[in-house]
Structure formats: structure tokens, C-alpha cells
Amino acid sequence: MPSLKDLKTRINSVKSTQKITSAMKMVAAAKLRRAQEAAEQGRPYADRMRQVIASLAAKSDGSNGPALLVGNGKSDTHLLVVMSADRGLCGGFNGSITRQTRNEVSRLQSEGKTVKLLMVGRKSADALRRDLGDLYIDRLEGIQGTSVSFADAGSIGKTIRDGFEAGDFDICTVIYNRFVSAITQEVTLTRLIPAEVGSGEADSADDASTVNYDYEPEEDELLASLLPRNISTQVYNALLESSASELAARMTAMDNATRNAGDLIDRLTLVYNRSRQATITKELIEIISGAEAV
């Protein structure tokens, strides 16, 4: 049985933890609103870009398109771009990315492919360093704060393009958390190279509207100038989604932590009061029986 003083200390310590978690929750919630807005406002650009490329791709159809679109004909080496957070305390956010990456890597390796990793964000890079550290081609940190800049996405995009042109890998996939709502984030894999063009539904809609487009310059030239930009755009979009998801995950996690701390405080207070009363009763019994004995 812990003494009254121990209990008191424990209660105070849980209380201060609760203050911290509730402050973190508030901060995450405030930042989330901004990040969510950014993610939502970033979608139109990326969506349009994808549509245009899908319609161009449907036109220039055939295997002699640019390598960024159709791939270089091989699939021996895969590059995975993994986006996690720089900071912890955000529930399952980093864990699910790490798990998915591990699964993907072992799946590809069991198929006899070579895997390379480009780690964005500190947490997953640290978690996987021991097992998969040899596969890292680079690790980037500090670009996923509250404001994601397009320039950062552009430089990641450039790294990817340069690597592809140098023949370092054949297929490039991004793994990130897609922001669905404040309580749901979805681990998503998006293939960048060769470009993923539209699902069936989007295609049929596009076909009708693209029949008699004019192109300036020629289609192939246009496609060649768009594809590199598309990579940066998709990376940027993934970064935005990932930042919003991180904040949402942190908000939920901290909300739970605050509630759990509240429960713990209630339980400890109950124990504290019980033992205080037990002590008083015991003292009374001692006094009374002492008086009776006289």
C-alpha cells in the first residue's frame, strides 16, 4: 500500500502530464486546420494535372512514349519514397507507415527485386535503420513542418528524376498517409514512375472531352514537359496530405492521452481518499480504545 504522500506525488505528476497532453492537443488542432486547408486547396492542381496527363497519355498511347510515362521497360529496381513525421507522439501515424514499408520491401524482395529507399521524415528512417538502413539512398528531415513549400517538393522531385535518368531504379512509388478526416488517415501507395494514369472511370470521362483538343506545342513535346512537373506536384501533394495526417493523428492521440490521464487521476484520487479515511478511522479507534482502557 503506497503512503499518502506517494499518492499525492503521483496524482500531481499525472496532472502535469495531462496539462502537457491537452496543450499538445490544442496546438495540433490549431495547426491541423491550416494543414487541412492547405491539403484541400492543393488537390485541384494535382487532380487537374493528373487529368491532363491521363488524356495526353490516352492519345499518345503506345510503347514509344516518354520513359517517365511508360517506364523504361524493366522492373528490377524499385525506389520507395517513404513519408513519415519528424516527431513522435502521434499515435499510429509513424507505426503504420513503417509497417507498410517493411511489408512492401519484403514483398518486393521475395519477388527478387532490388529495393531502394528514400526516407522523408525522421521517425520511420530511425525505426527502419537497423533492418533496412543499407537500402537508404538518402534521408531528408525538417521539410514537413506546418508549411510545406513547393520548392522542397521540387527538389525531391528532381532527386527522383535524376535518379531515374541515371538508371538507379526502374519504378518509383511513394508511401504516405492520405488525409481522409481528422480521425482517419489512410496509408497510400502512389506510383510515380511510370506515371499512374487514371482509373477506368476517369478515363471514359476524359475520352469524350479530349477528342478534338489542339496542342501547342505537339503532344509529345507537351507531355515531355509536363511529366517532370507532375512528379514534383504529386510529391508536393503527398507531403501536404502527410502533414495534415500527422497533425490529425497527433490530435487524436493527445485527446486520448488527456482522457486517460483524467481517468487515472480519478482512480488515484479515490484510492487517496480511501486511505486517508482509513488512517483517520484507525487513529480514532486507537484514541477511543485508549480512553476506554483508562
Added chain:
Amino acid sequence: MAETTQLELVTPARVMVQKAAEMVVAPGVEGLFGVLPRHAPLLADLARGIIEVHENGKIVNRYMIDGGLADVTPEAVTILAERAEDLDAADAGELNTRADAASEAEADFLRAVAAAL
């Protein structure tokens, strides 16, 4: 009011402009082109330059873009640009301050915008 086409200027960060215009002039890589309502569908690569929005025969808005893509349909003009600035709201001093803090490519663009004011 005369017939209009729906102009949309979209940057990676946000939808920057959304308005009806009588004519839009855009800087294509092969030269400036004007878009009137009911223009034939066109996909054009854009160079760095100024997008002009015309109304009643006068220019009402000017936006500078750092290259991009125009998707023209009979009803609308959608312009995708990585970087864009509203020339009417911009201020040379402020642009230069931002340019000092920005990355090389961005700074170059911001200085060009300041010069175009």
C-alpha cells in the same frame, strides 16, 4: 454583359483566381494567344509571362506566372502554374524582400515580377 469564359488560375498551394472574363491573354511557349468564349479546346504549354484578363475592351487584371499549362475548353480556361503573382496586389519592395529569403528559382521569378510592375 457580353459572353464570358470562366478563368481559373490554379497554383499547387491553392486556387488563386476564379472569375468570368471576356477575354484572357496567355503567354504560350509559341507566342501570346488570346482566348475568347467558345474557343476550340486547346492544351498549351505556357512560358514565363503575364496573363491578362480583359473586360469591356480593357485589361482589368494582370497575373504573372512562371510557366505553366493552359487547358482551354469552350466554356473555361484553366491555368496551372507552379508560381503566380497578382500584379495589381504586388509591391516591388515586398517582392524583393521575399526574393532574398527564397530559393534560387523562386527568387529569380519574384525579381522578374518586381521588374514587370
